[in-house]
Amino acid sequence: MNLSSQAMIEHMTKNITPVNDAWRLRAREHIDSLTKPLGSLGQLEELAAQIAAIREGDISDLNAKGVYIFAADHGVTEEGVSAYPRDVTRQMVLNFLAGGAAISVLARLHKVALNIVDVGVDADFNNAPGLLHCKVSRGTKNMLHEAAMNDSQLAEALAVGQQMALRAVTSNQGIVAIGEMGIGNTTSASVITCALTGAEAEHATGVGTGVGPKEYMHKIQIVQRILRQHRAGFSSPREMLRCVGGLEIAAMTGMILAASQAKRVIVLDGFISTAAAALAVTLEPNVRDYLIAGHCSTEGGHKILLDHLKLSPVLTLQMRLGEGSGAVLAIPILESAIHLYAEMATFTSANVSQASR
Amino acid sequence: MNLSSQAMIEHMTKNITPVNDAWRLRAREHIDSLTKPLGSLGQLEELAAQIAAIREGDISDLNAKGVYIFAADHGVTEEGVSAYPRDVTRQMVLNFLAGGAAISVLARLHKVALNIVDVGVDADFNNAPGLLHCKVSRGTKNMLHEAAMNDSQLAEALAVGQQMALRAVTSNQGIVAIGEMGIGNTTSASVITCALTGAEAEHATGVGTGVGPKEYMHKIQIVQRILRQHRAGFSSPREMLRCVGGLEIAAMTGMILAASQAKRVIVLDGFISTAAAALAVTLEPNVRDYLIAGHCSTEGGHKILLDHLKLSPVLTLQMRLGEGSGAVLAIPILESAIHLYAEMATFTSANVSQASR
Numbered sequence: 001m002n003l004s005s006q007a008m009i010e011h012m013t014k015n016i017t018p019v020n021d022a023w024r025l026r027a028r029e030h031i032d033s034l035t036k037p038l039g040s041l042g043q044l045e046e047l048a049a050q051i052a053a054i055r056e057g058d059i060s061d062l063n064a065k066g067v068y069i070f071a072a073d074h075g076v077t078e079e080g081v082s083a084y085p086r087d088v089t090r091q092m093v094l095n096f097l098a099g100g101a102a103i104s105v106l107a108r109l110h111k112v113a114l115n116i117v118d119v120g121v122d123a124d125f126n127n128a129p130g131l132l133h134c135k136v137s138r139g140t141k142n143m144l145h146e147a148a149m150n151d152s153q154l155a156e157a158l159a160v161g162q163q164m165a166l167r168a169v170t171s172n173q174g175i176v177a178i179g180e181m182g183i184g185n186t187t188s189a190s191v192i193t194c195a196l197t198g199a200e201a202e203h204a205t206g207v208g209t210g211v212g213p214k215e216y217m218h219k220i221q222i223v224q225r226i227l228r229q230h231r232a233g234f235s236s237p238r239e240m241l242r243c244v245g246g247l248e249i250a251a252m253t254g255m256i257l258a259a260s261q262a263k264r265v266i267v268l269d270g271f272i273s274t275a276a277a278a279l280a281v282t283l284e285p286n287v288r289d290y291l292i293a294g295h296c297s298t299e300g301g302h303k304i305l306l307d308h309l310k311l312s313p314v315l316t317l318q319m320r321l322g323e324g325s326g327a328v329l330a331i332p333i334l335e336s337a338i339h340l341y342a343e344m345a346t347f348t349s350a351n352v353s354q355a356s357r
Numbered sequence: 358m359n360l361s362s363q364a365m366i367e368h369m370t371k372n373i374t375p376v377n378d379a380w381r382l383r384a385r386e387h388i389d390s391l392t393k394p395l396g397s398l399g400q401l402e403e404l405a406a407q408i409a410a411i412r413e414g415d416i417s418d419l420n421a422k423g424v425y426i427f428a429a430d431h432g433v434t435e436e437g438v439s440a441y442p443r444d445v446t447r448q449m450v451l452n453f454l455a456g457g458a459a460i461s462v463l464a465r466l467h468k469v470a471l472n473i474v475d476v477g478v479d480a481d482f483n484n485a486p487g488l489l490h491c492k493v494s495r496g497t498k499n500m501l502h503e504a505a506m507n508d509s510q511l512a513e514a515l516a517v518g519q520q521m522a523l524r525a526v527t528s529n530q531g532i533v534a535i536g537e538m539g540i541g542n543t544t545s546a547s548v549i550t551c552a553l554t555g556a557e558a559e560h561a562t563g564v565g566t567g568v569g570p571k572e573y574m575h576k577i578q579i580v581q582r583i584l585r586q587h588r589a590g591f592s593s594p595r596e597m598l599r600c601v602g603g604l605e606i607a608a609m610t611g612m613i614l615a616a617s618q619a620k621r622v623i624v625l626d627g628f629i630s631t632a633a634a635a636l637a638v639t640l641e642p643n644v645r646d647y648l649i650a651g652h653c654s655t656e657g658g659h660k661i662l663l664d665h666l667k668l669s670p671v672l673t674l675q676m677r678l679g680e681g682s683g684a685v686l687a688i689p690i691l692e693s694a695i696h697l698y699a700e701m702a703t704f705t706s707a708n709v710s711q712a713s714r
Binding site: 333 | 392401441442444445448449457459462465655671673675678686701706707708710711713
């Protein structure tokens with residue numbers, strides 16, 4: 001890797017165009033001609049119009065879908081911010097590969113190709129089959145005391161995301177779901193949320209995997225201390241990512257930028273993938289047009305980020321698992337919107353009377 | 358049909374037992390052993406536990422699913438309460454059969470067997486293939502001036518619902534979705550909502566298929582006048598159903614009672630099917646345990662009924678279509694809950710460390 005993260009980001013934010021408004025309008029006209037009261041499919045209509053606009057009308061190639069789970073460890077786990085030991089990142093990667101995790105079950109059920117990416121797990125997977133081996137380093141540094149990454153690590157992690165977007169394009173996936181696994185990464189997402197939106201640490205920090213009340217107070221204090229430690233870097237989203245991000249967060253930001261460039265429908269999962277998306281939107285506002293929020297989790301910071309991005313979640317099921325679970329769960333709803341758009345009869349074709357207005 | 362509606366209901370409310378709490382507890386224990394933070398699958402965990410309790414642990418037979426759409430016309434359409442002409446009920450039944458309606462698309466996509474039941478459309482379908490011919494009469498009477506049905510019509514409509522529950526059982530469907538088509542039937546649902554919950558007409562009345570502001574005020578006044586006209590009958594849910602119900606609403610109430618008797622998972626659609634469910638729960642409170650609210654529509658009365666029944670909707674997508682669309686859309690989410698329950702690894706089987714508590 002020779003590029004600096006600055007050069008990498010300049011390259012990755014090029015040619016991300018706003019979605020095609022003419023196509024959005026044309027899609028809305030088509031939707032209004034279908035045999036149902038005007039607007040009665042609610043958010044499904046918005047989703048279909050957005051997808052048609054992203055794909056510029058052609059939604060026939062949306063059968064192939066992929067979910068990309070980026071896994072990495074976090075130096076900040078030294079501070080006792082998680083209910084689970086750090087080794088759970090490694091253990092869960094193996095569980096994903098063995099087919100026993102929630103995302104394994106959901107991807108299988110909803111026919112979404114599962115891609116598990118090691119971008120920075122603190123473990124040696126010995127060329128485990130099925131795993132995409134893209135390790136940048138064995139976890140980040142402890143951001144309470146120093147920057148989580150150096151510049152070259154950030155550039156490499158962004159490039160991993162870009163590589164996965166290319167993989168999605170090569171596999172002809174029109175819809176990509178983005179998820180993660182990394183013990184400690186809600187702490188990173190909380191810091192990013194505060195830095196991007198100005199939210200208070202106590203609002204942007206949740207229980208993550210489920211810390212108790214005492215550990216929760218401690219976690220808030222750690223977030224506050226990290227915010228003070230790195231405030232000089234918060235003027236630039238790139239420095240923010242380097243100082244308080246995670247390798248999986250940087251990879252997700254990279255994939256979101258590259259998938260927007262490639263005009264894919266991007267389905268976000270929970271708090272952490274949305275933090276990565278918020279950074280991508282800060283780097284290039286047009287990215288916003290390509291994003292769909294799969295769900296809203298119970299982490300307070302997630303709601304803050306969704307509001308910041310003006311995204312309406314497809315699902316609100318009080319989930320807080322990560323792993324891309326909320327993104328993949330939203331995919332059958334997106335598919336419903338797509339099939340309704342493509343297959344419903346019109347008032348004319350079905351000889352149904354229109355409303356009297 | 359020889360039974361009175363009274364005898365019919367006595368027969369149909371027998372042997373509806375509360376769901377098995379021992380099974381619900383056992384299901385919760387199983388869910389807590391799966392490789393995810395405690396409670397992190399949110400509402401999916403509640404759904405899986407409810408389904409396991411309904412089916413008494415055996416959820417392996419839940420692959421077959423059916424949606425039942427009951428269609429009927431309403432005498433009250435004479436009062437100008439709908440944006441669409443009455444003939445649209447007939448037209449949409451033909452659209453369902455031809456495969457062009459929203460519910461046709463959704464049932465096909467999500468592999469839910471589609472059953473269209475003519476329980477009272479004001480049209481002659483000439484033995485149209487694919488339609489379940491169960492017509493009780495060509496629509497109801499205008500409830501602004503007289504009871505919508507006589508006692509024998511009510512008994513017959515309830516029996517149609519019972520017959521469809523039997524059809525579901527014969528087809529080995531563990532999950533049944535309930536929907537309807539009937540121009541004018543939101544007026545009926547609003548009156549039922551006021552009569553059951555004490556809600557004011559202006560809160561329980563919505564725009565239905567999309568009336569304008571002037572017609573909306575008129576619709577509220579019609580609901581108020583119907584409430585005054587029939588208040589004597591509101592002491593009994595059976596009389597309520599007869600005086601201000603619809604043939605499709607009575608059939609749905611019958612199906613909900615009979616499907617509860619048969620321990621099926623019942624997925625409600627929107628405002629009108631939930632009104633039918635609220636009547637069924639008033640007749641036999643144990644029915645509540647078998648119900649899942651597929652979605653919450655934009656009709657204000659629907660929210661009132663869901664709160665009254667203490668049901669949390671699976672989806673909230675600003676839909677207001679009916680036809681069982683919101684119920685069938687929730688089915689992939691229920692299937693997700695079922696597959697997660699049945700297929701996820703446990704902490705022990707996957708060698709994943711537990712949380713430190």
